[in-house]
Amino acid sequence: MNPPASAALAAKDFKSDYKPIWCPGCGDYSVLSSVTKALAALGLRPENVAVVSGIGCSSRIPAYTTCYGFHGVHGRSLAAATGLKVARPDLTVLVASGDGDGYSIGGNHFLHACRRNVDLTYIVMDNHVYGMTKGQASPTTEPDWDSKLSPGGSGVREFHPLVIALASGANFVARAFSGDPNGTAAILAEAVRHPGFSFVEVLSPCVTFRPDQRAWKERAHPAPVAPTDDPARAARRIMTDDGFNIGVLYKGNRKPYRGAVPATSTVAELGRRFELQGG
Amino acid sequence: MHPGHGSVSVALAGSGGAGVMTAGNMLLEAAAQAGYYSLMTRTSGPQIRGGEAAAMVRVCSFPTDAQDDRFAVLAAIDWQNIGRFAAEIPLDSSSLLIGDPAQGDPPELFLKSGARYLPLPLKALAKQIEGGWPNMVALGVLAGLMRLPAQAVERAVARSMKKGREAGINAARLGMAQAAAREDFPLPPPPPKTVRWLITGNEAAGLGALRGGVRFVAAYPITPATELLEYMAPALAKLGGTLVQAEDELASINMILGASYGGAPALTATSGPGLSLMIEALGLGVTAEIPVVVVDVMRTGPSTGIATKSEQADLNIALYGLHGDAPHVVVAPNSLADCLGATEWAVHLAESLQVPAIVLSDQYFGQARAVVDVPVFQDRVVARLTAKNGAAYKRYALTESGVSPMALPGTPGLAYTADGLEHNERGIPSSQASDHLAQMDKRARKLAQLDPGENWASQEGGCDGEGDIAVLTFGSCTGPVREGIARARADGVAARLVSLRLLSPAQPERLKQALAGVKRVLVVEQNHSGQFLRYLRGEYDLPGEVASLRRPGPLPFRPDEIYRRLLELGRK
Structure with missing residues (x-):
């Protein structure tokens, strides 16, 4: 299925023939397009890219690409991706998640992946709802959003992933909107190029359980300022903006996670350390 | 002379900072220098630092990782809280209690054993030497009572101490001089010289993993597995591998799944609470x-339990903890040294069958240090079957063996998605009954066709149909069982030992052969509910009359308990 190694690849070469399970109109279709466009633009080959995910609508994305995929357990995509990237630094590793998988069950891993700063690109498709389980409040759901599981609203304030990412040490922070696939592709390509842990929050509407999110198309707008490398300034902007500033918001200079170094010994030599001398 | 069965057991206790572990390690080393096998187990109170602790050293003319029935000597630098170790340091009327009179009398719990009390002013003696410490005097006393050669003790001290070496040697000499005038607890002659190792169970497991090819470890610190990780971290770095300290055990297990998906043989080490957290992701590894x-490295459970003490109570979760029908491998080392071979074998089984493998070590093995014969290595570690090329690649092809070639990321044309969802041969998610059945059959087939050879168990005795009693056990109960059987045989009751190393997949045909002619079975395990007995009942046909000898941790079985039980069975 893969084209010959010499040919330049187009976005379609990164799209598998496996039909997505998503609802018609789901924002994740566009995100898939943006991912494949970004990979083509980066000049990568599918066999050298791994897409790792957890559980949820957005986490179905790996099999829809022609890349190596890992569709693991709920909430642990960052852990699996960390192991993969540390063991295989030659691969480009993308991590796909959603607001439930990434911010709720996987919240702890999010903090530590930001801290650890392994060279990963973390794409969270945020639609402020649990879609796969048919409409429950997620960490980014508004407190007054009514649902069967939280009648009258959860009453719990929203999680602010971009600020959390900054505070935890992510080296690249951006917000994208699925309604702008080309813009999202450009942000993703930049995120992949940037060393260390890159976090891209993609606002990706769920037209089934959050039809109100169709209005996001009107609300999304380019960030009025250029990205900064000052986390404090970035945090202030993110905390005071309207939540629809689209673009790269922070690019840091932290050193990526230190991986393996070349071997200096052998197993036999390590074993000899236990051999008794003298006596 | 104390009835030490070819060995002498001594214990050194004291509160934190007294240096009992340091002195215990030196005694172990001195015994090794003198040509003996020896074993040091340890116990400690709950405090992080400054708590009471005891080093228990058994010096023997034969290799063992069992503690003996009684201790010949208990020496204490002080008695603060040492009474709580009374059950772990059994004494009798032939034992000797040594304590510093300046620290008060020994606790009643020890005195009521009938052991004689010998007051020795350890602190005052240490003061006679500039830079001398009471623990070094105590070391000398214990070595002296065993009549270990002075040269071996001095060499052990010199090897262990960088600073204050002279004072250490002099203090130990002073201790030996104190012992010289006393009755002794002499050792049998040392065995013929052979090449031996000095190693802990946790180190052995770590080295076994490295020998098996593990080059990626992710783990979260937990007692009593931490030392295994602390051994592996620098060792991996020397071999070009990596250890990632994860944020929790959920991350650890998923990290190693990710690394292994990428082609790196990968491992994590934990204890019961951590294993509980890993169970969901282990199912992903299966699917x-x-x-x-x-x-x-099992510790006393459930919940936090007794974090620093041993128990064999994670058998159920290791075998049956995963949801769904999830065939996987469970292996148990049956000696301290076998922590190496069993872990190495587990890597081999995991890699060759493309399946998760759980190694059930325990705190007793993990934190004990012993002089052992050179561990038996796995003679064959088979690399994972990988896919290199081919059209229409099927990651989960329904092969005869159940094992299908695995494409590693980076291989052109073979990209697939590893999935926890049930899938078809190509790896595409499928909810069809036929795919589920075919893939379940495939995953079960991998284990069913496994031929473990002689590795499945240690079988001893029973040659020429000798005896009709068999003792079935696993893990750290094996040592005391072996010794109990030897003593019973000396008294005319023959029994065979079958210590299972491969717990899953079960090997009913092999056990049937091993138990041919057996009429009575004794099942020995260290847990409260008889998990091993229930497992045996579920997976095997046990012949004749079945008896259970079990108790929860942390008290280890002692050879005498096995011996007595065997004599009872033999009289029937």
């Missing part, structure tokens, strides 16, 4: 057919 190894 997506990703090899990983989890070493569970």
Whole structure:
């Protein structure tokens, strides 16, 4: 299925023939397009890219690409991706998640992946709802959003992933909107190029359980300022903006996670350390 | 002379900072220098630092990792809280209690054993030497009572101490001089010289993993597995591998799944609470057919239990904890040295079958240090079957063996998605009954066709149909069982030992052969509910009359308990 190694690849070469399970109109279709466009633009080959995910609508994305995929357990995509990237630094590793998988069950891993700063690109498709389980409040759901599981609203304030990412040490922070696939592709390509842990929050509407999110198309707008490398300034902007500033918001200079170094010994030599001398 | 069965057991206790572990290690080393096998187990109170602790050293003319029935000597630098170790340091009327009179009398719990009390002013003696410490005097006393050669003790002290070496040697000499005038607890002659190792169970497991090819470890610190990880971290770095300290055990297991999916043989080590957290992801390893190894250094449970003490109570969760029908491998080392071979084997099984493998070690093995014969290595570690090329690649092809070639990321044309969802041969998610059945059959087939050879168990005795009693056990109960059987045989009751190393997949045909002619079975395990007995009842046909000898941790079985039980069975 893969084209010959010499040919330049187009976005379609990164799209598998496996039909997505998503609802018609789901924002994740566009995100898939943006991912494949970004990979083509980066000049990568599918066999050298791994897409790792957890559980949820957005986490179905790996099999829809022609890349190596890992569709693991709920909430642990960052852990699996960390192991993969540390063991295989030659691969480009993308991590796909959603607001439930990434911010709720996987919240702890999010903090530590930001801290650890392994060279990963973390794409969270945020639609402020649990879609796969048919409409429950997620960490980014508004407190007054009514649902069967939280009648009258959860009453719990929203999680602010971009600020959390900054505070935890992510080296690249951006917000994208699925309604702008080309813009999202450009942000993703930049995120992949940037060393260390890159976090891209993609606002990706769920037209089934959050039809109100169709209005996001009107609300999304380019960030009025250029990205900064000052986390404090970035945090202030993110905390005071309207939540629809689209673009790269922070690019840091932290050193990526230190991986393996070349071997200096052998197993036999390590074993000899236990051999008794003298006596 | 104390009835030491070819060995002498001594214990050194004291509160934190007294240096009992340091002195215990030196005694172990001195015994090794004198040509003996020896074993040091340890116990400690709950405090992080400054708590009471005891080093228990058994010096023997034969290799063992069992503690003996009684201790010949208990020496204490002080008695603060040492009474709480009374059950772990059994004494009798032939034992000797040594304590510093300046620290008060020994606790009643020890005195009521009938052991004689010998007051020795350890602190005052240490003061006679500039820079001398009471623990070094105590070391000398214990070595002296065993009549270990002075040269071996001095060499051990010199090897262990960088600073204050002279004072250490002099203090130990002073201790030996104190012992010279006393009755002694002499050792049998040392065995013929052979090449030996000095190693802990946790180190052995770590080295076994490295020998098996593990080059990626992710783990979260937990007692009593931490030392295994602390051994592996620098060792991996020297071999070009990596250890990632994860944020929790959920991350650890998923990290190693990710690394192994990428082609790196990968391992994590934990204890019961951590294994509980890893169970969900182990199921992913089963379904997506990703090899990983989890070493569970078992401690007393449930919940936090007794974090620093041993128990064999994670058998159920290791065998049956996963949801769904999830065939996987469970291996148990049956000696301290076998922590190496069993872990190495587990890597081999995981890699060759593309399946998660759990190694059930325990705190007793993990934190004990012993002089052992050179561990038996796995003679054959088979690399994972990988896919190199081919059209219409099927990651989960229904092969005869159940094992299908695994494409590693980076291989052109073979990209697939590893998935926890049930899938078809190509790896595409499928909810069809036929795919589920075919893939379940495939995953079960991998284990069913496994031929473990002689590795499945240690079988001893029973040659020429000798005896009709068999003792079935696993893990750290094996040592005391072996010794109990030897003593019973000397008294005319023959029994064979079958210590299972491969717990899953079960090997009913092999056990049937091993138990041919057996009429009575004794099942020995260290847990409260008889998990091993229930497992045997479920997976095997046990012949004749079945008796259970079990108790929860942390008290280890002692050879005498096995011996008495065997004599009872033999009289029937």
